[in-house]
Amino acid sequence: MADQDMLTAFNNCIDSLAAGNSVDDCVRHYPRFAPALRPMLEAGQLLPRAQFSPAEIQESQDRVRFRVVQALSSRRERTRSPIRRLMPLVASLILIFILALGATSILAESSLPGDTLYGMKRLTENIRLLFTSNRDALEPQFNQRRIGEIEQLLAQQREAVVEFEGTVEAINSTEWLVAGLRLHISPETILHASLQVGSVVEVSAATMQNGQIVAVSIRKISGEPITPPVPPTGVSSHTPTLSPSPTLSQTPTLTQTATLEPPPRMPTSETACVPTQPQGWLVYSVQPNDSLSGIATSTGTTLEVLMRVNCLTDRNLIVTGQRLYVPTLPITRETQESPVARGTEVENRGANGGNSGTGSSSSGPGSDDDRDDSSGSEGNDSGRGSGDG
Amino acid sequence: MIIIVLPDIPAEDRLLAQARQGQQDAIMQIYESYFPPVFQFIRLRVGERALAEDLASDVFVKFVDALQGHNAPRHSLRGWLFRVARNEIHDYYGKSRQLPITTLDEWLPDSNDNDPEIQFIRSVNADRARHAIRMLAADQQEVLILRFGQMLSLQETADILGKSTSAVKSLQFRAINTLRSILETMRTERVNG
Secondary structure, X not given: OOOHHHXXXXXXXXXXXXXXXXXXXXXXOOOOOHHHHHHHHHHHOHHHHHOOOHHHHHHHHHHHHHHHHHHHHHHHHHHHHXXXXXXXXXXXXXXXXXXXXXXXXXXXXXXXXXXXXXXXXXXXXXXXXXXXXXXXXXXXXXHHHHHHHHHHHHHOOOOXXXXXXXXXXXXXXXXXXXXXXXXXXXXXXXXXXXXXXXXXXXXXXEEOOXXXXXXXXXXXXXXXXXXXXXXXXXXXXXXXXXXXXXXXXXXXXXXXXXXXXXXXXOOOOOOOOOOOOOOOOEEEEOXXXXXXHHHHHHOOOOHHHHHHHOOOOOOOOOOOOOEEEEOOOOOOOHHHOOOOOOOOHHHHHHHHHHXXXXXXXXXXXXXXXXXXXXXXXXXXHHOOOOOOO | OOOOOOOOHHHHHHHHHHHHOOOHHHHXXXXXXXXXXXXXXXXXXXXXXXXXXXXXXXXXXHHHHHHHOOOOOOOOHHHHHHHHHHHHHHHHHOOOOOOOOOOOOOOOOOOOOOOHHHHHHHHOOHHHHHHHHHOOOHHHHHHHHHHHHOOOOHHHHHHHHOOXXXXXXXXXXXXXXXXXXXXXXXHHHHHHO
């Protein structure tokens, strides 16, 4: 066994390196151990050298961020529902409480998602809804506050989980316009049921420091597309309609995408329809058991758009091997039906592996590293089960 | 050389307190600051990048869940995150994932700056360095990554590994010398091959 002084000298030198000193700086203090210490400390220098580049770390960090945001948002959903159920029982008590804390709730009025007082703000709103005779007028008003809050968060470059309701005004492969807000649709965004322009939806999303809003889930709350009860005040004067005229070009923020996504129109009276590949779309070969609506959902578009672009007339008629233009490659959605697929981790991992297997966007670089790893892990596996050293 | 600097301890405690109050800003700030070191730790241990991402994501999702379940750490956030990361890797691989390297505790040849060993070590690139590190026993990899890579203190490392500081002192000593013996094998293979 190496003697204690040697262990201490080595340990002190590690601390010395961590403080930014050189190998020589430390070894000088231990002339007796210098010849032994030097190669050990040199070998230790391999650890910083072995680290992965900030660019690669950043890439992974961006990919994983979404799952953390998702966990945060599902945490909100889980904690909120019991409060709603109990609300009628304790509402009067809370009302008294709120009156007593009037000053606090006034402060809370200006709070944003993520702030400590924000829960208070939402609670005050829910109580007002409970006691109002004019719920229909208040709800849109509160929703409008949600949208205002999101704009403030974006302006302040803050990351927070947000929720709001609104009408889908435009659908593009990676960007939707809902209630005047541009939503970034990631491959992991959960799209409930068939959504189309005009659907009234509940959106769970996250604001990012770069000013982007990433959609976590979009859920339809009214079955049929309707004109929104109250047009957004001040945010956008544009009223979404379902008329077949290209109203989208009137939306100032979406002019560049308007050509890609004219409003859905059934190609019934078309004389000659020629499928043309919209810019940025990909060719997808229909797989066994695919359905057109399934492909639409999993590629972030709608049945109507898919049919129009591909000149299809029968929504039930696609054949295996048929080539379709799609906005992105489809991703299996089964595991994402429940937003929190935290049940078994193995399952999670499998699903994630499957995702990257479809090759939509994941790891391109680093493949040669992985080749190196595989040989390494084989070697390691052979040693599995041997006792601790 | 890339060194990831963790937030200092007072800043870390402040962030953790805010996160425990449910401030999402703070939670995301923790993610932004601590993902790089935690991922670096996992990535050096785990060959496949996608798997490393899954494990890292589990660490932070567990943190979010812990905040909800009110069993989040009260102090030493970094220790908690690295401990969970370590458990994730162990759960995945099994604790005994290691090479049957014969112990080389006393393998301490004399050397100086012109020593071919030191010259070889300096010539090793990142890929070969990773390869050599992954041939070590799990706890030896961990101690080297935390002490030399993440530059954590002896005490912090001991907390994460669940060992006494004196055990960590011996472990890091054994680990570095085992690493040297692996490098030595690589060097002689290169010379002879």
